[in-house]
Amino acid sequence: MNYAVPRASRRGFLAGAAATALVGSSVFAPRPARAQGSLKVGTYGGYFQDSFNEHIFPVFTEETGIEVDSVAEPTGEAWLVQLETAARAGQAPADVSMMAQVARLRGEKSELWVPLDLEKIPNHQYVQPHFIHRDAGDQVTGIGAVSWYITLVTNTDIYPEAPTSWTEFWNPENEDSIGLLALASNSFLLEITAKTHFGGTDILGSQEGVLEVMAKLQEVKPNVRLWYRDEGQFQQALQSGEIPMGQYYHDVTGLAAAEGFPVRSTFPKEGGVLDSGSWCVTRASDKLEEAHTFINFMCKPEIQALMSRMVGTSPTVQREHLDLTNKEFDAVSSEIPPILPRYELYLEQGDWVNQKWSELITS
Numbered sequence: 001m002n003y004a005v006p007r008a009s010r011r012g013f014l015a016g017a018a019a020t021a022l023v024g025s026s027v028f029a030p031r032p033a034r035a036q037g038s039l040k041v042g043t044y045g046g047y048f049q050d051s052f053n054e055h056i057f058p059v060f061t062e063e064t065g066i067e068v069d070s071v072a073e074p075t076g077e078a079w080l081v082q083l084e085t086a087a088r089a090g091q092a093p094a095d096v097s098m099m100a101q102v103a104r105l106r107g108e109k110s111e112l113w114v115p116l117d118l119e120k121i122p123n124h125q126y127v128q129p130h131f132i133h134r135d136a137g138d139q140v141t142g143i144g145a146v147s148w149y150i151t152l153v154t155n156t157d158i159y160p161e162a163p164t165s166w167t168e169f170w171n172p173e174n175e176d177s178i179g180l181l182a183l184a185s186n187s188f189l190l191e192i193t194a195k196t197h198f199g200g201t202d203i204l205g206s207q208e209g210v211l212e213v214m215a216k217l218q219e220v221k222p223n224v225r226l227w228y229r230d231e232g233q234f235q236q237a238l239q240s241g242e243i244p245m246g247q248y249y250h251d252v253t254g255l256a257a258a259e260g261f262p263v264r265s266t267f268p269k270e271g272g273v274l275d276s277g278s279w280c281v282t283r284a285s286d287k288l289e290e291a292h293t294f295i296n297f298m299c300k301p302e303i304q305a306l307m308s309r310m311v312g313t314s315p316t317v318q319r320e321h322l323d324l325t326n327k328e329f330d331a332v333s334s335e336i337p338p339i340l341p342r343y344e345l346y347l348e349q350g351d352w353v354n355q356k357w358s359e360l361i362t363s
Contacts, residue, residue, distance in 0.1 A: 179246030
């Protein structure tokens with residue numbers, strides 16, 4: 001499945017669609033407030049926070065009466081450190097936070113998160129099962145907030161025909177033509193290689209298996225022109241055709257195509273990589289009822305659809321419950337089963353993986 005259909009830029013959507021296509025939507029219909037209070041909610045900063053502040057939090061407050069104090073999270077695991085430090089002092093910089101998966105797992109191990117009561121989150125029934133995260137004791141410590149895809153991207157001037165498989169990264173005809181994310185823990189190239197050449201990611205369950213996958217991934221190195229950390233650098237090179245193939249974010253590539261750049265995003269037959277952030281509640285919070293109300297609200301199909309339209313995220317709820325058109329759904333997601341990252345690998349063996357990655361892959 002390819003995405004190169006022009007659509008309004010996401011920022012244009014933000015400015016215009018709320019006043020047109022969604023005016024009559026039920027999520028904006030007046031409702032009597034059922035609760036009072038406030039809640040501090042942490043989200044990724046910048047565009048994410050701006051979009052939530054403008055389009056999501058006001059709907060939540062209108063429906064529940066709970067005011068949201070929006071908190072911008074720093075990048076990486078710095079937010080996790082802040083939450084853990086504050087929790088030891090009995091403080092909560094945010095009650096509910098949007099956490100990347102490795103950070104969520106680290107917080108789970110330090111018992112930072114309050115177990116969630118699914119009886120208070122009845123809308124969890126709509127959420128895809130792999131977005132409901134449980135600890136070793138089967139307690140729910142996080143529920144999917146947003147998700148996004150990493151896909152196979154190409155410059156359409158250089159590649160008039162869309163590729164269909166991740167195997168193109170190994171194709172000798174693509175020598176010195178590919179841009180790949182530089183880290184094992186954000187490129188998920190181990191998972192891509194395992195799914196493409198070993199039938200799935202189970203092989204990553206042992207160090208011997210990881211080394212076997214890395215050996216296969218080494219074959220890609222002659223084709224790699226750039227191992228990138230700066231997303232903007234690769235995007236510019238992709239748009240100009242300097243680096244005409246690689247891996248990148250589906251939604252961002254779609255926006256570039258909508259702005260007229262000769263780029264496309266393809267979901268390979270093996271699937272795109274589905275990464276995500278989860279809602280987690282710090283143990284220092286004294287707003288547990290409000291937190292459950294908020295997470296339940298965010299699990300509503302109509303809210304996940306609204307986020308797809310307004311924020312550009314892939315819905316965490318199951319497709320059959322959404323009112324997204326095919327075009328809207330394809331702009332952010334795919335029905336091809338995704339490649340799911342092995343987050344535990346980067347938590348439990350991160351130092352070893354990073355050392356071998358540096359020695360064998362990016363050196």
